[in-house]
Amino acid sequence: MASIQIKLLIRVTMQHARFAQVQEGVLVGATQIASPNFNARPAGTDIQLIVIHNISLPPSQFGGGYIQQFFQNQLDWSLHPYFQIIEGMQVSAHLLILRTGEVIQFVNFNERSWHAGRSSYLAQKECNDYSIGIELEGSDDLPFEPEQYQSLVEVVSTLQQAYPKIQNHLAGHSDIAPKRKTDPGEYFDWPLFRNLLAQHKLAEKTSIDL
């Protein structure tokens, strides 16, 4: 684990950020795929929270494009027994980070995506109203890829600049819906992520100061 951390730290601090800007609710540098599964945030609601999830379709299998199809309501439910369990569900996330680190945006940040379900953060219910949902392609029983941490760090840093009320309000789905949800799961390394995020911000600040 130590060598992964060092490798990631070097990348995070040295590499030019690919996802450094939000323009009118769109993350520049992300692949754009439109999901129909969104609606308006309640009037006057600021974005205040990032929720981190994991998803894989079928569970613990990666690639194949099924998550993208699911979020577009275009998944062929007959392809896998698990798909029949989720048949007809209409959900989305603002962002999906694939195993390669590729970032896909499905819903404009100004809109409410349908990722959290019944949920509560710091006694404020209905997290979809005021959060940005980020799915990592993954599962509760497998480690995430270094490329995913790297993209997540860049994305979260950029979102925190674009939406200042987020700042330290980062939660896992399991934190806001503890009886229903377990993701992003114990393999999501929160200390590593927070460390990388801090390093990234420091590197950005230093390069701006120079």
Ligand SMILES: [Zn+2]
């Ligand atoms: Zn989730």
